[in-house]
Amino acid sequence: MSRAGAIAAHPDKAAAPVLELRGLGRTYGKGETRVESLRGVDLAVAPGELLAVMGPSGSGKSTMLLLAGGLDAPTTGEVLVEGTDIGRLPRRKQAALRRRSVGYVFQDLNLIPALTALENVALPLELDGRPVRKARSAARDALAEIGVDDLAERFPDDMSGGQQQRVAIARALVGERRLVLADEPTGALDSATGEAVLRVLRARCDAGAAAVLVTHEARHAAWADRIVFLRDGLLVDDTGRTDAAESLLTRDGPR
């Protein structure tokens, strides 16, 4: 299916959002060291939608992603994942929802050094109670999707930074993740591999997932259905595509 065709079918704005941020704020520190990292952000991401978040360094992009994934708690406001306010869930249920529904690709890769690539990718499913054989089979599929199935038996220390990053991306996508949160996911990758990763992210969204992609690069943001801009902890523009990003698009996808 062409990208133009995929966009016609997605995102499904009529469906309930996969992710909703309501009045989201986060303040760090006190007194002179107080920083208002986010200052009341409202945002909804629909099934099928790939949303790009851009903005200057320090504008709150990473903070927003951490809060959206329940890895940090907001000072004000709410985060709803598939309609559930994650702040109201007991800790164990919150952890289960994160494992089942949310995939993270952060700059800090956090692969477990004592586990092979395959074991790292299978881990979230195994923690969730999936039988080991099924979890590893799904992990193999995810590694293949990212094009690193040949690394399955390798340990993180025996991989390059780019290979580790691709394994971390496979771990974020394994299973039926409805929400993928990616913070500069192509950082350590050459441009062809980076594009391939974005293609996978796009395909996941076209299959019904929602994704939030923090990026500094307009050519990566051009894969998104919508781009929002953060400045000083506030969303300053939620109007859709920029002309700059639009101009990077061709009929069948970004170059």
Ligand SMILES: Nc1ncnc2c1ncn2[C@@H]1O[C@H](COP(=O)(O)OP(=O)(O)OP(=O)(O)O)[C@@H](O)[C@H]1O
């Ligand atoms: N754990 C923390 N403790 C104190 N201040 C923090 C913390 N995390 C973020 N901040 C501050 O909050 C603000 C927003 O940071 P954040 O990392 O979210 O920005 P960003 O837009 O992702 O930046 P970059 O593009 O450089 O990654 C910055 O002023 C940062 O110093």
